[in-house]
Amino acid sequence: MAFKIAIVGATGNVGREMLNILAERNFPVDEVVALASSRSIGTEVSFGDKTLKVKNLDNYDFSDTDICLMSAGGTVSQKYSPKIAAQGCVVIDNSSAWRYDSEVPLIVPEVNADAIDGFRKKNIIANPNCSTAQLVVALKPLHDRARIKRVVVSTYQSVSGAGKDGMDELFNQTRAVFVADPIENRKFTKRIAFNVIPHIDSFMEDGYTKEEWKVLAETKKMLDPKIRVTCTAVRVPVFIGHAESVNIEFENEITAEEARDILRDAPGCLVIDKHEDGGYMTPYESAGEDATYISRIREDATVENGLNLWVVSDNLRKGAALNTVQIAELLVNRGLLKGRKAA
Ligand code: A2P
Numbered sequence: 001m002a003f004k005i006a007i008v009g010a011t012g013n014v015g016r017e018m019l020n021i022l023a024e025r026n027f028p029v030d031e032v033v034a035l036a037s038s039r040s041i042g043t044e045v046s047f048g049d050k051t052l053k054v055k056n057l058d059n060y061d062f063s064d065t066d067i068c069l070m071s072a073g074g075t076v077s078q079k080y081s082p083k084i085a086a087q088g089c090v091v092i093d094n095s096s097a098w099r100y101d102s103e104v105p106l107i108v109p110e111v112n113a114d115a116i117d118g119f120r121k122k123n124i125i126a127n128p129n130c131s132t133a134q135l136v137v138a139l140k141p142l143h144d145r146a147r148i149k150r151v152v153v154s155t156y157q158s159v160s161g162a163g164k165d166g167m168d169e170l171f172n173q174t175r176a177v178f179v180a181d182p183i184e185n186r187k188f189t190k191r192i193a194f195n196v197i198p199h200i201d202s203f204m205e206d207g208y209t210k211e212e213w214k215v216l217a218e219t220k221k222m223l224d225p226k227i228r229v230t231c232t233a234v235r236v237p238v239f240i241g242h243a244e245s246v247n248i249e250f251e252n253e254i255t256a257e258e259a260r261d262i263l264r265d266a267p268g269c270l271v272i273d274k275h276e277d278g279g280y281m282t283p284y285e286s287a288g289e290d291a292t293y294i295s296r297i298r299e300d301a302t303v304e305n306g307l308n309l310w311v312v313s314d315n316l317r318k319g320a321a322l323n324t325v326q327i328a329e330l331l332v333n334r335g336l337l338k339g340r341k342a343a
Contacts, residue, residue, distance in 0.1 A: 001028060002028045002030035002339065003332070003339055004029075004030050004031045004064060004065045004067075004340070005022065005033070005067050005069065005328070006034075006035055006062065006067070006068045006069070007035065007071075008035045008036070008070045008072050008080070009036060009072035009073075010034035010035055010040075010045050010052070010054055011034075011040045011045060012071060012072065012163060012164060013160050013163055013164050013167070014071040014316055014321050015036070015072075017317060017321035018071065018325060019032070019034070019045060019046065019052075020046075021317065021321050021322050021325045022047070023047055023048035027325060027328065027329065028332060030339075032047050032052060033052070033055060033060075033065070034047070034054045035054065035055050035056070035060055036054050036057065036072070037056070038058060041055065042054065057072070062084045063087045063088065063089075064340055065084075065089045065340075066090065066338075067089065067090050067091075067092065067331065067337070068081075068084050068089050068091045069092050069321075069324050069325070069328065070095070071095070071320065071321070071324070073095055074095040074096050076095075077091075077093050077097040077098065081093055082122070085122060088340065090123050090337065091124045092126075092324050093126055094324055096210075096214060098122075098124050099126040099128065099129075099214075099217075099221070100217060101122070101124075103118070103121040103122050104119075104121075104126050105118045105125050106126045106128055106218060106221050107128075107327050108128060108133055108136050108137060108222060109326045110137050110140065110266075110267040110268040111136045111223060113330055115222075116336070119331075119336070125327055125331075127320065127323050127324045127327065128214075128323070129211070129215065129218055130157070130161050130316075130320055131157060131211070131214075131233065131242055132219055133313075133320075134242065134311055134313035134315075134318055134319060135153060135246065136218075136219055136222050136223050137267075137268045137292040138246065138263065138269060138292055138309060139151065139219070139223060140266070141263060141269070142254065142259060142262060142263070143223060143224060145258070146250040146251065146252040146253070146254035147252055148223075148227050148249070148250055148251075149227070149250060149251050150230075150249040151229045151230070151246060151248050152230050152231075152246070153229065153232070153244055153246050154234065155200075155215075155231065155232070155233045155234055155242060155243070155244050156236045156238070156244065156245075157200060157211075157233060157235050157242045158242055158283055159237070159238065160239055160240045161200075161315050162187055162200075163187075166187050166188070166192075169185075169187045169188060170192050170193060170239065172184070173191060173192060173193035174194075174237070176193070177194060188235060192235060192237050193237055194237060196234055196235065197234065197235040199235070200212075200234070208231075211231075211233040212230075212232065212233045216229035238283045238284065239287070240283065240284075240286075240287040240314060240316060241283025241284060241285075241287050241312060241313070241314055241315060242312070242313060242315040242319060243283050243310065245309075246308065246309045246310070246311055247307075248300075248307045249300075249303050249304075249305065249306050251305070252305060254305060254307065255299065256298055256307060259307055260273060263297070268290075268291065268292050268318070269291065269293075269294055270294070271293075271295075271297070272294070273294065273295050273296065280295035280296055280310060281293035281294075281295045281310070281312040282312065283312055285312075286312045286313055288314060288317070289313075290314070290318060290322055291318075292312075293313065294311055295309075296308065296309065297309055
């Protein structure tokens with residue numbers, strides 16, 4: 001059986017990656033439709049060896065579409081997802097619009113695949129924040145083994161997480177530094193070239209940013225509401241790939257060697273952890289890859305059962321497009337879709 005798929009936000013960073021990943025993984029596609037705003041009508045995007053012309057999301061009829069992969073931001077999702085879902089098309093949304101809705105499953109297939117059964121309530125499934133996706137892939141197998149009590153995360157997030165405008169800003173500012181042009185801050189609140197910015201998304205009343213709050217709320221929803229999580233989210237001048245320094249406190253004893261063995265066998269994880277120059281992963285090397293890489297696995301002797309990890313992944317892939325396509329595969333593999341066009 002093959003399915004009709006729509007990509008909303010097909011001209012964006014994540015939308016283009018969704019098209020690449022659907023083609024790479026030979027998703028059973030009957031037809032793919034690329035959608036974006038009216039600004040992009042007729043723009044060409046690639047799907048495998050085919051070229052698709054972008055259509056306007058406004059008034060697009062989803063009644064014969066099986067799955068809509070949505071990555072056009074929260075405001076667009078809030079407006080359009082319920083309408084698309086009401087036409088019988090399952091929406092898998094990459095924005096934060098639906099993640100905290102108790103009637104919408106939030107899924108990382110390696111972590112909580114069974115939660116997908118709840119999707120029929122709204123016909124919407126949420127994809128987590130990019131930083132949370134890679135974090136929970138690494139935490140899940142360790143939690144199963146030694147029960148995590150508390151996690152302290154510091155993120156080093158690439159500019160592609162802020163969309164194609166974020167990538168352009170890093171490029172333009174870097175160039176401006178070299179040719180001594182004035183530096184303009186449009187997308188980020190401070191200069192990102194040759195700098196780091198401890199501010200992603202808006203500030204909340206308690207002084208944390210929304211990005212930091214997302215990491216704790218989403219980890220609790222997907223992994224275990226009892227885990228205590230605190231986070232500092234930082235934007236760094238890297239184009240693609242997020243890194244995270246992760247400090248974990250467990251209920252039960254676990255050695256670094258045991259953690260390394262568990263993570264080596266865990267789905268979605270790849271351990272690169274040699275105690276030598278270059279024996280670890282960096283964001284630059286993760287770009288274009290599917291795995292969540294885990295390096296620098298060490299015991300933290302300052303707490304009873306503690307570990308430190310360095311977790312790296314391509315934020316456009318596992319953090320967004322890949323996870324969304326994996327959710328679509330889960331729907332297909334569990335027989336939860338009928339294939340409306342083919343039927
Ligand atoms: P467009 O290129 O037509 O603006 P990124 O996060 O990389 O900036 O990408 C955002 C994506 O969301 C783009 O494909 C963008 O399309 C799309 N988008 C933004 N606003 C809308 C809208 N109102 N309707 C449909 N697509 C939208």
